Amino acid sequence: MADRTVSAFRMSAISVNFGGIAALDDVSLEVAPNQVLGVIGPNGAGKTTLFNVACGFIQPDAGALTWRDRELRRLKPHQLAGLGIGRTLQGLGLFDRMTVLENVVVGADRHARAGFFAGMLGLRRSAREEHDLRERAMALLDELGAATYAGQLPPSLPYPVRKRVALARALVSEPDLLLLDEPAAGLSGDDMAELGELIKGLSQRMSVMLVEHHMDLVMSVCDHIVVLDFGKNIASGPPAQVKEDPAVLAAYLGDEVEHDRPATTRS
Amino acid sequence: MTTFAQRLWSSTLARHLLLAGLGLVAVALVLESTSAFRNGQFAVMAYMGIAAGGLTVLTGLNGQLSLGHGAFMAIGAYTTALLLSDRDGAPPLLVALLVATVVTLVIGAGVGVAAARLHGPYIAGATLALAIAVPGIARYFQDTLGGEQGLTVVVPDIPGWFADTAYFITANDVSTSKYVAYVGWISLIVTYVLLANLSRSRVGRTWRAVRDNDVAAEIAGINLGRARVLAFVVSTACAGLAGAVLALAVRLAAPSGFMLTLSLALLSAVVLGGLGSLTGALIGAALLTFLPQVVTGVGLDAGLSDLQAAELAPLVYGLTTILVVILAPAGIVGTARIAWRRRRS
Numbered sequence: 001m002a003d004r005t006v007s008a009f010r011m012s013a014i015s016v017n018f019g020g021i022a023a024l025d026d027v028s029l030e031v032a033p034n035q036v037l038g039v040i041g042p043n044g045a046g047k048t049t050l051f052n053v054a055c056g057f058i059q060p061d062a063g064a065l066t067w068r069d070r071e072l073r074r075l076k077p078h079q080l081a082g083l084g085i086g087r088t089l090q091g092l093g094l095f096d097r098m099t100v101l102e103n104v105v106v107g108a109d110r111h112a113r114a115g116f117f118a119g120m121l122g123l124r125r126s127a128r129e130e131h132d133l134r135e136r137a138m139a140l141l142d143e144l145g146a147a148t149y150a151g152q153l154p155p156s157l158p159y160p161v162r163k164r165v166a167l168a169r170a171l172v173s174e175p176d177l178l179l180l181d182e183p184a185a186g187l188s189g190d191d192m193a194e195l196g197e198l199i200k201g202l203s204q205r206m207s208v209m210l211v212e213h214h215m216d217l218v219m220s221v222c223d224h225i226v227v228l229d230f231g232k233n234i235a236s237g238p239p240a241q242v243k244e245d246p247a248v249l250a251a252y253l254g255d256e257v258e259h260d261r262p263a264t265t266r267s
Numbered sequence: 268m269t270t271f272a273q274r275l276w277s278s279t280l281a282r283h284l285l286l287a288g289l290g291l292v293a294v295a296l297v298l299e300s301t302s303a304f305r306n307g308q309f310a311v312m313a314y315m316g317i318a319a320g321g322l323t324v325l326t327g328l329n330g331q332l333s334l335g336h337g338a339f340m341a342i343g344a345y346t347t348a349l350l351l352s353d354r355d356g357a358p359p360l361l362v363a364l365l366v367a368t369v370v371t372l373v374i375g376a377g378v379g380v381a382a383a384r385l386h387g388p389y390i391a392g393a394t395l396a397l398a399i400a401v402p403g404i405a406r407y408f409q410d411t412l413g414g415e416q417g418l419t420v421v422v423p424d425i426p427g428w429f430a431d432t433a434y435f436i437t438a439n440d441v442s443t444s445k446y447v448a449y450v451g452w453i454s455l456i457v458t459y460v461l462l463a464n465l466s467r468s469r470v471g472r473t474w475r476a477v478r479d480n481d482v483a484a485e486i487a488g489i490n491l492g493r494a495r496v497l498a499f500v501v502s503t504a505c506a507g508l509a510g511a512v513l514a515l516a517v518r519l520a521a522p523s524g525f526m527l528t529l530s531l532a533l534l535s536a537v538v539l540g541g542l543g544s545l546t547g548a549l550i551g552a553a554l555l556t557f558l559p560q561v562v563t564g565v566g567l568d569a570g571l572s573d574l575q576a577a578e579l580a581p582l583v584y585g586l587t588t589i590l591v592v593i594l595a596p597a598g599i600v601g602t603a604r605i606a607w608r609r610r611r612s
Contacts, residue, residue: 055486078485081488098472109488119465120468
């Protein structure tokens with residue numbers, strides 16, 4: 001697509017307050033086409049809040065969100081899917097009483113056209129579309145190595161498999177921007193290496209924004225990194241540069257200083 | 268040969284139509300070989316089945332609990348009674364059934380829009396209020412809705428073509444109660460085919476996704492409010508049609524017929540049969556209709572007095588519900604499905 005080269009996802013000067021506490025303070029970032037952007041930071045830095053703003057679940061108090069020069073702030077979360085923004089949740093959020101295949105087909109809903117009456121009357125075009133969506137979902141499960149589980153229910157599957165199903169559900173919509181919330185959480189070393197390869201491969205087809213606190217993964221797959229601490233953007237740049245940034249080191253290693261401080265102030 | 272049969276079976280619509288055809292034959296066989304009294308009971312089963320089918324879609328597929336479906340049946344029944352009140356000027360029965368369905372659907376849409384903003388127990392509370400309020404409204408409008416006595420329903424004359432066709436096929440004349448039973452069961456079969464199609468379509472998938480995880484469904488691009496209202500509307504349309512059939516079967520639309528117990532009985536039928544399953548809804552409706560009769564009969568045979576035998580029925584129904592909830596929480600059809608899945612894997 002031609003416009004993919006000129007447009008990107010942009011969050012400008014985002015601020016979010018929760019009852020007077022600034023969860024995000026003037027944070028800006030930009031995901032370039034086919035770029036993998038990582039958002040890192042210690043616990044409580046505001047990563048999840050940032051992700052929720054990007055997903056449309058939290059309306060920022062100030063700032064703008066644009067995707068391909070289109071303002072997203074007034075849109076509802078479900079409308080983002082139609083614009084080509086795919087998301088995965090930290091808690092996976094699989095549909096537990098639907099088969100793996102059905103889970104993935106739900107992800108493809110933005111490509112479905114059949115309406116209520118076509119479905120109710122069982123019209124041929126509805127049936128044909130269902131068939132096509134299933135094939136599409138099956139192809140993606142196959143690509144992610146989860147095709148053998150297609151007929152099973154998610155609760156019966158091991159965690160890494162469920163993780164793949166959740167990813168397949170986001171990818172089957174063929175997004176142009178994929179937002180991943182802590183994709184490495186709960187994965188073993190091998191699984192994580194595989195995930196890293198997968199994300200690198202995805203960047204050929206789409207832009208990726210990754211919110212993650214697993215440093216190794218972020219450093220190995222991201223083209224660009226944004227570091228948050230206490231809701232502020234304290235550093236950004238390519239991985240090698242961010243790794244050496246004194247502010248980042250202080251934020252991550254500063255834990256020890258944090259522990260020392262109360263002891264002295266308490267006395 | 269087998270490949271053609273297999274291909275036919277793999278088409279959702281063809282499969283549902285085939286089952287509907289078989290169902291119609293079974294209905295005709297049963298209604299022709301049973302007494303007028305039993306025909307009346309089958310008419311009751313038909314309207315309970317239609318309402319339960321709608322409720323199982325709402326509760327089982329979309330996860331919304333309604334304690335007020337009896338109220339929507341009342342709307343359908345009163346609409347039918349008013350439409351048919353003038354024997355000469357009444358519209359054809361099919362039109363009356365459709366109008367009753369549409370009127371209920373429109374009111375259901377209004378309630379559904381409100382309910383979509385509520386969650387879990389709050390929807391149950393709101394619909395519960397409806398179940399209690401609607402009979403009250405019927406009592407209040409004494410002149411148009413007949414107050415406590417309600418409206419008697421004039422069952423239209425059996426159309427000549429229907430009587431002739433039935434006679435040609437079955438060599439029996441059609442009584443009014445048999446006619447009503449046919450109307451009820453044809454309505455049920457049409458409703459179930461449409462609901463089964465919906466359940467297997469994009470719409471049904473959307474409903475299940477919203478039921479299982481609304482945040483994830485929203486992320487996939489599903490408009491939660493729209494999906495919930497749609498489920499509510501479909502479900503109330505079924506209740507409206509069920510109410511219309513009820514009006515014909517009972518020949519009366521009165522507040523006492525639509526008390527809270529009706530809504531609760533529907534819900535228990537759906538839970539007993541297995542949430543989300545149309546077969547389950549039908550089994551639940553059958554239990555609801557026939558279990559009390561059977562139990563009362565057994566009680567009388569065992570030497571109980573009329574009163575004691577009549578009191579036995581709710582007791583057995585209650586115990587059955589408790590047993591099913593404890594031993595087979597997925598309901599009759601749900602449990603059978605789990606067992607089948609386990610055996611296969």
